[in-house]
Amino acid sequence: MIEIKDLKKSFDGFFALNGVNATVEKGSVYGLVGPNGAGKTTLIKHLAGIFIPDSGSITIDGQPVYENVAVKSRMFYIPDEIYFFPQASILDMKKYYESIYPSFDEDRFQKLQEVFPINPKKNLKRFSRGMQKQAAFWLGICLKPDIMLLDEPVDGLDPVMRRKVWSVLLQDVAERGMTVFVSSHNLRELEDVCDHVGIMHEGKVILERSLTELQNNIIKLQVAFEGDLPEEVNKLNILNRQQSGRIWILIVRGDRDETISQINKLQPLLVDALPLSLEEIFIYELGGMDYAVKNIVL
Amino acid sequence: MPLKTSSFNCGIFKNNIKRFWLITFSYTFFMFLYVMSYINRLTERISRTTDYEVLSDLGFLILYSHDGMVVFLGVFPLVAALAVFSYMHFQKNTAMIHSLPVTRSTLFVTNYLSGLFIAGVPLIFNSLILVVFEIIAGIPNPSYAWIWFGINLVLTFLLYNFAVFVGMFTGHLAAQAIFFYIFNFLAPFLESVIKSILNDFLFGYVSYTASRTFEAWAPLYHLESFYREFRLDNGNIAVIAGYVIAAIVFLTAAYYLYRKRHMEVATDVISFSFIKPVFKYSVAFCSAALIGSIIVLILDLYRNLSAYIVSYLIGGFIGYFSAEMLMRKTFKVFKSYKGYIVFALILSLFLCSVSYDLYGYERRVPQYGEVEIMGLSTYMDPAIRIALKPEEYDPDMHRYLVPIREYPGAYEPPKVLNPQQIKEIRESIPGISDDYEVITKVREIHSYIAENKKLFRENEKLFDNASIQQQNDLFKYRNLYFIYKLEDGSFLERQYSLYIYQDNTELDKLLREYLSLPGVRESYMPILKKNAKDIHRIYVSFETKDGHYQDFEITQNIQDFLDVYKKDLLTEDPLNSIYGDGKTYEYDVHVRIEFKNDLINRMNSHSNRLSDHFENTMNYLVKKGVFRLEDLMKAEDYIKGVPAAKVVSG
Numbered sequence: 001m002i003e004i005k006d007l008k009k010s011f012d013g014f015f016a017l018n019g020v021n022a023t024v025e026k027g028s029v030y031g032l033v034g035p036n037g038a039g040k041t042t043l044i045k046h047l048a049g050i051f052i053p054d055s056g057s058i059t060i061d062g063q064p065v066y067e068n069v070a071v072k073s074r075m076f077y078i079p080d081e082i083y084f085f086p087q088a089s090i091l092d093m094k095k096y097y098e099s100i101y102p103s104f105d106e107d108r109f110q111k112l113q114e115v116f117p118i119n120p121k122k123n124l125k126r127f128s129r130g131m132q133k134q135a136a137f138w139l140g141i142c143l144k145p146d147i148m149l150l151d152e153p154v155d156g157l158d159p160v161m162r163r164k165v166w167s168v169l170l171q172d173v174a175e176r177g178m179t180v181f182v183s184s185h186n187l188r189e190l191e192d193v194c195d196h197v198g199i200m201h202e203g204k205v206i207l208e209r210s211l212t213e214l215q216n217n218i219i220k221l222q223v224a225f226e227g228d229l230p231e232e233v234n235k236l237n238i239l240n241r242q243q244s245g246r247i248w249i250l251i252v253r254g255d256r257d258e259t260i261s262q263i264n265k266l267q268p269l270l271v272d273a274l275p276l277s278l279e280e281i282f283i284y285e286l287g288g289m290d291y292a293v294k295n296i297v298l
Numbered sequence: 299m300p301l302k303t304s305s306f307n308c309g310i311f312k313n314n315i316k317r318f319w320l321i322t323f324s325y326t327f328f329m330f331l332y333v334m335s336y337i338n339r340l341t342e343r344i345s346r347t348t349d350y351e352v353l354s355d356l357g358f359l360i361l362y363s364h365d366g367m368v369v370f371l372g373v374f375p376l377v378a379a380l381a382v383f384s385y386m387h388f389q390k391n392t393a394m395i396h397s398l399p400v401t402r403s404t405l406f407v408t409n410y411l412s413g414l415f416i417a418g419v420p421l422i423f424n425s426l427i428l429v430v431f432e433i434i435a436g437i438p439n440p441s442y443a444w445i446w447f448g449i450n451l452v453l454t455f456l457l458y459n460f461a462v463f464v465g466m467f468t469g470h471l472a473a474q475a476i477f478f479y480i481f482n483f484l485a486p487f488l489e490s491v492i493k494s495i496l497n498d499f500l501f502g503y504v505s506y507t508a509s510r511t512f513e514a515w516a517p518l519y520h521l522e523s524f525y526r527e528f529r530l531d532n533g534n535i536a537v538i539a540g541y542v543i544a545a546i547v548f549l550t551a552a553y554y555l556y557r558k559r560h561m562e563v564a565t566d567v568i569s570f571s572f573i574k575p576v577f578k579y580s581v582a583f584c585s586a587a588l589i590g591s592i593i594v595l596i597l598d599l600y601r602n603l604s605a606y607i608v609s610y611l612i613g614g615f616i617g618y619f620s621a622e623m624l625m626r627k628t629f630k631v632f633k634s635y636k637g638y639i640v641f642a643l644i645l646s647l648f649l650c651s652v653s654y655d656l657y658g659y660e661r662r663v664p665q666y667g668e669v670e671i672m673g674l675s676t677y678m679d680p681a682i683r684i685a686l687k688p689e690e691y692d693p694d695m696h697r698y699l700v701p702i703r704e705y706p707g708a709y710e711p712p713k714v715l716n717p718q719q720i721k722e723i724r725e726s727i728p729g730i731s732d733d734y735e736v737i738t739k740v741r742e743i744h745s746y747i748a749e750n751k752k753l754f755r756e757n758e759k760l761f762d763n764a765s766i767q768q769q770n771d772l773f774k775y776r777n778l779y780f781i782y783k784l785e786d787g788s789f790l791e792r793q794y795s796l797y798i799y800q801d802n803t804e805l806d807k808l809l810r811e812y813l814s815l816p817g818v819r820e821s822y823m824p825i826l827k828k829n830a831k832d833i834h835r836i837y838v839s840f841e842t843k844d845g846h847y848q849d850f851e852i853t854q855n856i857q858d859f860l861d862v863y864k865k866d867l868l869t870e871d872p873l874n875s876i877y878g879d880g881k882t883y884e885y886d887v888h889v890r891i892e893f894k895n896d897l898i899n900r901m902n903s904h905s906n907r908l909s910d911h912f913e914n915t916m917n918y919l920v921k922k923g924v925f926r927l928e929d930l931m932k933a934e935d936y937i938k939g940v941p942a943a944k945v946v947s948g
Binding site: 011045048049050051052067069070071072073075076077079081082083085086087088095096098099100101149 | 307308309310312313317385389391392393394396397398399400401402560561562
């Protein structure tokens, strides 16, 4: 289990992380979302043991990450911008990782050649960004890490390759209980793979739930009443409201059944609960944090 | 597999060696060419001799040339450090390396050793070639090859460690290289700049052009001296030890800094916030010194305090805000002007304090009781310093001072001076004395000069503004170098270049009084102490009206000639004899008197062009038939185009 407690990190007086608290259960796929500059990459670099925190702690199964070889040998980090040694091929990098990670699995490497159709002898610098990502996944998966840290992991991969990569990763999650901590702006994709989601904003995790809980906690209601919207509706925690004729679309924070029950008491002409995507949850949650989508007319 | 119990990771090491093989190879190759060229020269010499002693001496030829090694040592240790720690300077590289399950200690140690391997193996390889060659070639003593190896190994260790250390407090590859070179030459640069400031403003300041004090602080610059000292079996072990200690300190500091380094500083010019102010103000000062000096030089603002301050503040301004721009990565840095104002104030105060002599440097004249021995010379002569303080004697640099009596086959100066040699050196240099009267008079002269700074500065200005004719007619130039060895063993030195204008005769009066003290004039003019028995030979050279130079050797009645000549010399104004001013010459007649002296490398002769004052000597020479006055070329008849000299013996 990954536990982050009151983690703070500042750069020249600016707090990139301002008291982050988060918990990631073993074997889960944790999606970290947030606007640009929220501190996601900084948080992941702390998790990977690259950055030294100003204060707070990060532990994995109770052990601190920073300078802990035992803990770090169970993790693998694939950053957004991947670095390979100049002139190195996948085989060169494989040798390098083999010398550092005792868990490197040669059989896996051979098997995964079917998944990743790239020449392992070719200079990696000649590969496209997407192919370099494939190489990173290929090597990373062969290390059989307990924790995979991914920063914008599938950025640059084609849709087929995205599926393949997630399929292999989720297989490891299911079979070996690998934990995946993934930061991405591709919420549609995260929705498919994550079981837990944390939303970061201005250096803090403002919301952290399982995806189901998150989706249950915010409801998109389509309602219609005789006349105007009753005053009692305002007692609900409404995040957003839009009117189209007599029909209102309400985004309400709260328990799904309870909210519908309260609406029903007001004798609506129409009550309909619509599914809410992660993207919509993200937008409406951050809307309450002064990060709303605004219609700008130029 | 990683060695979990140690701070060394074999995999990373091998990877480094494999990735940077080209550096190791090229270094080995170029050094091999260097060593081969030496071996080639050596082979040529060996083929010309079978003499055991000559062969023995050939070994130290390797320590004669240092140019190639300066390039190698100045480039490859730095390149090695840049290569193995380059990842620190790039965000994505450092992220990849530091996410690996390896501690920072392991990373540092492994990368450090990789770099040391890259920088060290070529040297070891080529040194072994050298030693093996010398043994095979039959050179009896290949120890110089080992010394060569040892010196270069120490310097490699030092420079590589320094390059690594510099890399720790910057996050920029180019900055690491630039800092490396700047710091390597910073000490001599600052020394020369500060000396230049002091020289411009402090009345009497003695500026040695070639400094020995901070040379060792610039190892690449010091390499030549290093080789020379070891070639003469006088290697400075203290400097070697200092370099090793410095290398260890740099290594320890680098290790500590690496462990504390925040990896997000990649691409920053300065990686530790506590170094930022040090960097900023250091750049400001160096820039003030460099740019300020250039402005002063170009605009000829010598000794103009306000112009000096403005020039230095312009330089400081450029340096201060450039440093800010580099650190903040923006041109919008002028809001931090307060720091510059503080800097400008301190710099201005410093320049003013020097100019107004707040430290009492100019006024300091030692009391008689403080002085053990002193010297007064008409020019700044470093030999006097050695004569007064023989502990500073360097067999290589000061070998010319040591009295020798015969030319041995291969003359080697003594490593330390014995009392007899010290006595002889002191006697051979004019103006050295520990006599009460002499010291008192010298103090009086010194005090007079120190108290009349304003007068001499004004004279200098008058001289600068005068025409050449006025400069010749109205001014006399007096250069004086005072050196006192104090009882506590320290030195007090002052040097004055003074212009005496028309009626300012007080200084000359004091100097004449000084020269009239017993033995003083004789120390400046040893001929006054000589008699016929001390004379080896006397030549008189003169130019005749037909444009020929003739040499005439006086072989008889030498004492008679000396008596007449010394009489003329003694009645001449002693200042004229020493400074050569106030003389007129009707004829071109020269006297050269060579002394009998068992010290073959001392100045053992006296030369003089006979001025109009030497009437008795001229009459004597005419009387003896050396020449007739009507045959001599007169100054106003002087014709250019002198035929070859013709020697006539009389």
